[in-house]
Structure formats: structure tokens, C-alpha cells
Amino acid sequence: MSRINRARIVDGDQTTAASLNDRFDDFTQANEVDQFNLRDSAVDLPQFKKSPKFQAPFVQTDVLGKSDMLHAAPVSVGATGSTPYSSPHVIQDGAANPTIASYGASGLTLSAGEVLRIYWSLSVRADLTNSPWDDGFQFNAIAGTGGGGNTDVSTSAGCFVAWLQWDVTSNGLTNWTEVPGQSDFKTTLGSFHGSSLQLCQATTVIPLWSYWLRNLNNGDSSAGTSVETKAAGWRGISGAWHYEALGTPTIFGLRVVLLGVMHPRRISAGAANTLVLDVGPAADVDLEYTGGRLVTFVNRMK
Amino acid sequence: MKHWTQRETLAGGTVSPDSVQDEMTSAQSSMTALDRSQLPAACVDATRLKDYATHRVYSEIPWNTTGEQAAVVDTTTPLNNFAAFTYQKYSSGWVTVATTTLTAFKGGHLLAEWSGNAYVYPASTQVLLANVESVPRYVRLRILVAGRVLVECLGPASHEAFRVFGAGIFEQGDLSVEAQVRLTDTTYDDIVQDTTPEPVCQAHVYSMRFLAIGRWR
Numbered sequence: 001m002s003r004i005n006r007a008r009i010v011d012g013d014q015t016t017a018a019s020l021n022d023r024f025d026d027f028t029q030a031n032e033v034d035q036f037n038l039r040d041s042a043v044d045l046p047q048f049k050k051s052p053k054f055q056a057p058f059v060q061t062d063v064l065g066k067s068d069m070l071h072a073a074p075v076s077v078g079a080t081g082s083t084p085y086s087s088p089h090v091i092q093d094g095a096a097n098p099t100i101a102s103y104g105a106s107g108l109t110l111s112a113g114e115v116l117r118i119y120w121s122l123s124v125r126a127d128l129t130n131s132p133w134d135d136g137f138q139f140n141a142i143a144g145t146g147g148g149g150n151t152d153v154s155t156s157a158g159c160f161v162a163w164l165q166w167d168v169t170s171n172g173l174t175n176w177t178e179v180p181g182q183s184d185f186k187t188t189l190g191s192f193h194g195s196s197l198q199l200c201q202a203t204t205v206i207p208l209w210s211y212w213l214r215n216l217n218n219g220d221s222s223a224g225t226s227v228e229t230k231a232a233g234w235r236g237i238s239g240a241w242h243y244e245a246l247g248t249p250t251i252f253g254l255r256v257v258l259l260g261v262m263h264p265r266r267i268s269a270g271a272a273n274t275l276v277l278d279v280g281p282a283a284d285v286d287l288e289y290t291g292g293r294l295v296t297f298v299n300r301m302k
Numbered sequence: 303m304k305h306w307t308q309r310e311t312l313a314g315g316t317v318s319p320d321s322v323q324d325e326m327t328s329a330q331s332s333m334t335a336l337d338r339s340q341l342p343a344a345c346v347d348a349t350r351l352k353d354y355a356t357h358r359v360y361s362e363i364p365w366n367t368t369g370e371q372a373a374v375v376d377t378t379t380p381l382n383n384f385a386a387f388t389y390q391k392y393s394s395g396w397v398t399v400a401t402t403t404l405t406a407f408k409g410g411h412l413l414a415e416w417s418g419n420a421y422v423y424p425a426s427t428q429v430l431l432a433n434v435e436s437v438p439r440y441v442r443l444r445i446l447v448a449g450r451v452l453v454e455c456l457g458p459a460s461h462e463a464f465r466v467f468g469a470g471i472f473e474q475g476d477l478s479v480e481a482q483v484r485l486t487d488t489t490y491d492d493i494v495q496d497t498t499p500e501p502v503c504q505a506h507v508y509s510m511r512f513l514a515i516g517r518w519r
Contacts, residue, residue: 009319009326023326044338047346054348055357115359117513137382140496142425150497153425155383157461181363197508198368205419205509207460212427219426219493228428232460240417240465242513244361264384264421264503270377273370273384273508299515301361302353 058108058298062101064256065122065291066094071234074288076127077160079261081282084186084193088257091122091162091289100255101294105171107252110245113301117242118164118202120256122292126208126232129284132158133211133229136280138263144222151221154211154229160260160287161185161275164202164241167253176255178202180243185259185277190267194276203275204239207232208261208285236292244301256294261285354406362402362512369418370508371399371483379503380496384421386506389488390495396444400481400510404447409474410518412452415467416445416481418510420458423502429491439486441505446480447472457483463509472516479514483507 006026013019048054066075077089090098110116133139133154142153163182169175178184181201185194195203209232213225239256263278311321366372374397376388404412420441428436443466444454453468485505488494495501 009323011319013319015317015322020322023322042337042341043346046338046343047341049344049347052347115361115513140380140382140502142493142502143497143499153493155503156424157383157421159461196368197370198364200419200509201364201369201511203419203509204463205421205461207462210424210427210460212425213493214428215430216426216428216491216493217430218491219495221493224430237463238465239463240415240511240513242361242363242511244363264382264506266381266385269381273386273506299359300348300357301359302357 054300056297056299057114058296060101060103060296062099062294062296063291064099064120064294065091065289068094068290071123071125071290074125074290077258077287077289079282079285079287080259080277081279083277083279085259085277088259091256091258098255100173100253101296102173102253103251107171107250108296108298109248109250110298111248112245114245115242115299115301116245116251117297117299118254118294119238119240119297120292120294121236121238122162122256123234123290124206124237125234125288127286127288128209128231132261132281132284133209135284136261136263136278137265138278138281142219142221145220146222146224148222151227153213153221154209155264156209156211157264158208158261158278158281158285159263160206160208160258161262162204162206162237162239162256162258163200164239165255165257166251168249168251171252173253179241185262185275189265189274189276192265192267192276194262194265194274197273197275200275202239202241204237206237206260206287254294254296258287260287354408357515357517358407360402360404360512360514360516365402365416365481365510365512366400369510371506371510373397373399376501376503378501380498380500383503384506385503387485387504388494388501389492389504390501392485392504394487396482396484398480398482399507400512402479402512404477404479404514404516407472407474407477407516408518410471410516411469412447412472412514412516413467413469414445414447414452414479414512414514415465416443416510416512417463417465419461419463419508421461421503421506422459423504424460426489426492429489431489431491437486437489439504441507442484444482446482448477479512481510481512
């Protein structure tokens with residue numbers, strides 16, 4: 001302990017060299033400025049270095065998609081008609097230029113004890129024709145006692161998926177792979193291709209439609225009911241993903257890709273939940289999008 | 303601002319107890335009570351701080367082993383449904399679908415976010431006997447911290463992504479965190495099974511991730 005604690009000088013004390021030196025030595029002992037000698041508020045914002053930032057050492061915002069607030073001419077993505085698919089749609093600016101986050105020639109190197117946080121948004125709309133809810137395996141037969149008999153009632157689970165890819169190889173940005181914890185939806189699952197839900201950690205699901213029955217009576221799909229459907233209109237979707245650095249990976253780029261139409265599927269009773277590509281509705285489904293943002297944060301964990 | 307010097311010693315001056323005493327007291331006072339005005343600006347960086355001195359980030363990805371809720375799982379649903387919430391298995395109320403502990407939270411500001419994907423079966427939205435235009439179906443979401451609601455929202459109403467976040471001031475300690483969901487309650491008229499008959503999946507939550515930042519400076 002280095003707190004200075006020496007009796008006061010009072011009348012009658014002798015002023016000697018030793019007594020004065022002792023008092024001055026009090027201020028020269030090792031570690032005199034320690035936790036006892038700093039007030040509780042001694043360290044505050046002015047004392048923190050601004051560069052390099054150590055709580056959030058890196059922040060970057062990039063534009064995604066096409067800047068088109070009025071949705072005058074959105075980018076359109078057709079649903080995939082064959083499985084497995086060849087390549088997903090990369091979010092672009094409407095002129096076939098991919099919109100990605102690029103971290104420069106030397107990339108963004110994460111250190112141990114840092115967490116990468118990615119947040120992105122996009123304006124999207126389902127563009128539907130005919131009745132995609134009746135295609136593929138988008139429905140279940142529900143009992144009906146009315147004139148229509150049993151009805152194929154859509155699960156409304158048909159969706160597009162958006163997920164993150166990164167390039168951790170070079171600034172050439174030609175080696176895109178799925179981020180950790182994320183599948184490419186090409187895994188063979190019985191007669192389908194998709195991904196277990198466990199490997200959808202960087203996936204954002206985009207709804208396509210809602211299907212419901214008006215005046216549904218006691219679960220009967222046809223007695224006095226009528227089918228109502230609604231395509232998913234313009235809406236803001238978003239994604240959030242984070243990654244605790246293992247080792248010191250260098251990231252050169254990051255992008256968002258799209259694929260659809262996906263639907264829940266289990267390959268057998270008791271098997272894991274998955275999302276697989278359903279090519280049935282492909283001819284009737286497009287996804288339109290305009291603009292958004294992708295924000296990259298790096299935070300120190302401690 | 304504190305005084306570093308009380309007096310200036312002059313040649314021929316007299317030495318009194320106070321002339322030494324005041325100087326010592328002044329210096330001691332300054333030395334034993336350094337505050338922000340006496341410390342240089344920008345002198346603190348990560349190398350000068352102990353771990354978790356100013357903040358701590360808590361991360362769970364996936365949250366809950368696979369990222370899927372496992373609280374209510376009906377494995378007898380049709381194969382094109384999730385094995386998840388059915389009204390045969392889920393009765394009512396809030397269900398905890400993921401938990402974690404914010405170890406050694408020092409007390410202060412907490413930001414917590416829970417993100418993932420959710421699915422709701424909307425086919426029974428406009429039933430006959432509800433006597434209302436519609437009964438929208440939602441997966442309501444909320445985060446509890448130390449048993450108290452940090453944030454609660456209506457939640458998704460279709461098959462879509464969600465991100466729920468909130469902030470508050472919390473006491474120090476190992477804080478428990480619970481993610482909970484609550485479905486819109488069923489009505490007499492709902493579709494609960496197909497023609498097989500197999501229970502129809504009403505909802506699911508998956509791809510769950512959790513991130514929290516505690517700040518105490």
C-alpha cells in the first residue's frame with residue numbers, strides 16, 4: 001500500500017535533514033500512484049484513447065442493392081427451377097454489379113477476443129403469378145365437408161432465404177464461401193437439396209405469401225369458407241450475424257446472396273427439420289428488391 | 303484544481319512548522335486524490351486495462367445447441383411441416399426456448415439482442431366463431447433478464463426473420479437470461495390437423511443467436 005500516512009509536524013518538532021528526507025521519500029516510493037491514490041472517477045472518457053479504438057475498433061457501412069426509394073424499377077430475382085441449384089443470386093445494383101462489403105487490399109483481420117458483428121437490411125417484395133401456394137409441397141390436405149370437399153391449404157412457409165458469404169482468401173474477391181455456421185443449401189436430403197436448420201445461423205427468411213380461410217368453421221376447410229391469399233408486399237427485411245474470432249482470420253469481403261423457393265421438409269419421420277428447395281412454384285414466384293445497407297462492426301469481447 | 307505549491311521559499315525567510323506542513327499537505331493531497339483533471343488525456347488503452355474493466359460482450363451462436371427451440375416439439379407432423387409447436391402439444395402461455403447466463407456482470411448498462419427466424423401457420427386467421435374480423439397469429443417474443451422483462455414484442459406473423467433487442471440498467475452478479483415465446487391462443491375453429499390425420503405445425507423458432515454487451519464505465 002502506498003497511501004501516504006505520516007504524522008503532522010507540530011510546534012516543538014526538530015527540523016532535521018532526516019525528518020525532511022523521510023517526508024520527501026514518501027513521494028518517491030514505488031507504485032505510489034495505485035488504486036488507492038486514484039479517485040473513483042479518475043479514469044473517464046477523456047482518458048480513453050480514441051485511436052486505435054479498443055471497444056469498437058472497426059465500423060464500416062456499405063450500400064446493398066439498388067437505390068430506388070420509390071420502387072420504380074426494382075431488381076427482380078426468379079425462383080430457381082432445378083435442384084440442386086448452380087449458384088445463388090448475389091445482391092446487385094440493378095446493372096449486374098454486385099454490391100458487397102469490401103475491406104481493402106489488406107482486409108479486416110480479427111484478433112482473438114474480438115467479435116465480428118454484421119447487420120444488414122434490404123427492401124423486398126414477393127412478385128407472384130397464378131397460385132404458387134398450390135405447387136410443389138407447399139400445402140397439406142385439410143378435411144372439408146362442404147361442396148369443395150377436402151382443400152389443399154398452404155402452409156405459407158414457402159420463402160426465399162438470404163445468407164452471408166465471405167472471402168477470406170484474397171482481395172481478388174473470387175473465393176466466396178459461406179460464413180461459419182452457414183450452409184450453401186446444397187446438401188442432399190433424400191430427394192431434396194437444402195440445409196439442416198442448425199446450419200442456418202446466418203440465414204434470413206423472406207416471406208412470400210399468406211394463405212388463410214375466411215369464416216373457417218370448426219377446422220372445416222370447405223363448409224362456408226373461402227380462400228384468401230396475400231402476397232408479401234414491400235417490406236424491410238434484415239439480418240444479424242456475429243462471429244467470435246477463432247485464430248486471426250482476415251476477411252476481404254462479405255456479401256448477401258438469395259435463393260428460393262424454400263420450404264420446410266423432413267426426409268423421414270423423426271428426422272431433423274430442414275429447409276429445402278421446392279422447384280414446384282418456381283414459374284410463379286419472383287422476388288423483387290431495391291436498396292439496403294450492410295454494417296460491419298468489430299467489438300472487443302473484454 | 304488542486305494546488306501543487308503553497309508558498310515560495312525566500313532567502314532569509316524563517317522556517318515555521320506550517321511552512322513545511324502546508325507544502326507537504328498540499329502535495330499529499332494531490333498525490334492521494336488524482337482525478338480526471340490531473341490525468342493526461344488519451345492515456346488509457348486496452349493494454350492498460352484488466353479484462354472486462356469497462357465492458358463485456360456475451361455471445362451465443364447458435365443459441366440453444368442447434369439454434370432451434372426444443373421446448374415444444376411434435377414429431378408427428380406431416381413431413382412438409384416443421385416438427386415443432388402444434389396445438390396438440392402446446393396449450394398456452396409463455397414458453398422458455400433458450401437460456402444463458404451473463405457471468406460476472408459488474409452492474410450497469412446492458413444491451414441484449416436475440417435474432418433468428420420464426421414461422422407461423424396463418425390459415426386460421428379469420429375463423430367464424432371468433433366474432434371478430436380476424437385473429438392474427440403471431441409468435442410473440444420476449445427477453446427476461448434476472449427474471450424481469452427487458453423487451454417484449456408482438457413478433458412475426460408469417461415465415462420471417464426477427465431481431466429483438468432492448469437495453470436497461472441491471473445489478474451486478476451472474477444474471478440469468480431467458481428467451482420466451484407465446485403463440486396466439488387457439489380457437490374452437492382452428493385447423494389443427496390434416497386429413498391423415500397428423501397434427502399441423504403452428505409455429506417454430508430457429509436460427510437463434512444471442513449477443514449482449516454490458517458496460518459499466
